[in-house]
Amino acid sequence: MSKYLVFDRETENHEHRKRFSSPFYDKNWTVALGWKKQGDKQCSALYFPTKEDEKPLQIDKDVSILVGHNLKFDLLFGWEDPALKAFFKRGGRIWCTQYAEYLLEGMHPDSHMIAMDQIAEKYGGRKKVDAVKAMWEAGFLTSQIDKDMLLDYLIGTKEEKRNSGDIGNTELIFLGQIKRAMKLGMMTMIQARMDGLLATTEMEFNGLKIDVPEAARRMKIMESELAITEKELESYIPELPVGLTFNWNSNTHKSCLIFGGTVKYKKSARYIDPKTGKYARKKATEEWPLFDGEPVDPKEATIDKDSGLYFIEDNCEQGGGYTCGMEISGSCEYCSCTGLDTRYQDVFTSGKKKGAGRFKKVDVPGEFKTKIQDFFFEFPGYTTPDPKWQGALTDGQGDSIYSTNDEVITELGSRDIPFLKAMAKRSALVKDLGTYYVRYDDKKKDYKGMLTCVLPGTHIVNHSLNHTNTVTSRLSSSNPNLQNIPRGDTSEVKKMFISRFDGGKMLEVDYSQLEVVVQGMLSGDKNLCQDLRDKVDFHCKRVSAWKKVTYDEAKKWCKDEKDPKYPEWKVYRTNAKVFSFQRAYGAGANLISQYTGMPIDDVKDLIEAEEIMYPGVTEFNDSVEKTVKRNAQAFKDWARDGKVYRRGHWQAPTGTMYTFRSYDAPDYLREKGVTDTFMPTEMKNYPVQGTGGEIVQIILGRLFRRFVETDNYGGLALMCNTVHDCVWFDFMPDVQEELCRDVKEIMESVPEVLKELYDMDVDVPFPVELEIGDNLYDKQVIHI
């Protein structure tokens, strides 16, 4: 009799290396562990006041499935527990209620990363103790929360007979989800994906080893290149007013510099007080000496050193005296006065201060007030923008900002603008340094970039592989994102990824054009499947259909460098390649023509040729569209505009459900009275993208089982990462042969796996390519 075991941890919640409650930080541990085994009348829990008290989850032999919400988190905290290892060894499986909910909801955006509290009630559970959540939100550590309160939160209160809380809710959700999954025909698919979740848990646990000295070396080189480039760029910036610093990161600045425009900048400066019409000033008072009862500005008086009193030497009213610079002696030459009249400051005549000078507090104009104000500076510009580069933002004057992205800069290449190359180089360096190395953010006083996630000592970076964050059921990666590491032809970043083993290697295994294979599989198009079996070069095939020559001719002329036709036909192939990628995303003829520079009629010819060659693909796309439209239901989108839209779905043969929403119709349909339409591009792409992702994930599950079986090849090979159609491994050469053979066999066994799980008859191969190297940059294709 096999049973389920629901469990959950409340862990110490320090953030470390961008990871919330990181299981890889030694200051975090399981503060409270709760569980309920199938058949138990109530939940159980253990409380561990310190890390030293911590005990592992006990998993009885009759337990066959572990259940939890966001289960990867709880698994990582005990990933090396012998009990858990033994559990997997005997074939134990998992069910993550967060992941299952996301799949059951057809990956609807509202179901991404969904919190338990948001679904507990719909499965008959109840909301949990708010006070605990409030304390976390207020920044308390889990260990600072009252033990009883925490346990109430975890397993329910005494009034709830200790059969609620996180654990009780999870059980109810699990049982409800099983029913839903059976009804929707999604049970097998969910189970298979759960094994994929185990694989990514293993990958997160293993992480990637970073060659920190190499990274530091590269960084130094890049930083000095950056300094040189920025120095060069400086000379192209016109003289700027104080307070405005040109920022090469700012799209506004770049657009204004290149195309002309007004940059708004802020500076602290004086301003006119509307009440007085003069510059605003601060209030101030001064002690002024009194002369005959009238206060006089001390600046106009002199201090008598002996008495400490102020005195004034009044000038002759007739204009004589100091003002004319004349020496005064005796009488004034303009009149009969005796030159200067010295008057002394008033003094107290009695009391304590008798004899001391009298003063009065007088309001005087204080310092000028300043405030941060907008200033404007107009750049003349170097060239005129193409209107199609116009963006949504405006400059200081309200004129349009134009895009200065890579595409535009390339297009500007033919115009004589001297700094474009340096600017592009700077952008590339800043992107690499800021995203994949490390860069100090002056404003936030914080470091940015992938290397900030590297653990000290081990130099391992543990990324997150997220299962519930996309609408297509693909995975995503974050903190850091290890699914967008620049390829070898873009940057040398991949050199940083090395083996953690002494003398070890890295292995990357890719599916060859997975999405084309999936397109063939889903559509069942006879020609496409045959071409996949024949391993034709699809780009040459498209060229042959487009230029009306045979496939063999096209292939020779496109690929044989010695052929006289090669230079011309190579370009055809490149265009066909771009065409096929664009087409996969559903782009129309217009856009492809614009993007490739091919005449629109040529693009239309290619599209037509495609449809004649692979009619099954069009039929498949049409059938998805029909299905979605047929089952669509209206809903009011309050988050958007409160208007009525529709949502429909299409279910793949594996059981995966894709949901689609409608959007405001484009103008040409609006004129015909249509208010909302589904996006044909989404409907074409989701099934292919999603099924490709799904296949990789279930294969990851198979790989995980093999790694469990072999104890990670005796501890000499590790699964590390996956990027949609590829898998990364870290291994010792000792096990290379066995590892490569297994990985290739398992990854290429897609048709067998799909037959076994879903009784699908798949007649296309899923070939993979293996590459090995000392790092993920310098790798060689290997053949087995």
Added chain:
DNA sequence: TGTTAGAGCGCC
């Protein structure tokens, strides 16, 4: 001071 939208760009 922190949040958010937009742009840009890395990957598949």
Added chain:
DNA sequence: AAAAGGCGCTCTAACA
């Protein structure tokens, strides 16, 4: 025919 799909990170600019 007509609407280029999916992510996450960094940066700026605007706003509360």
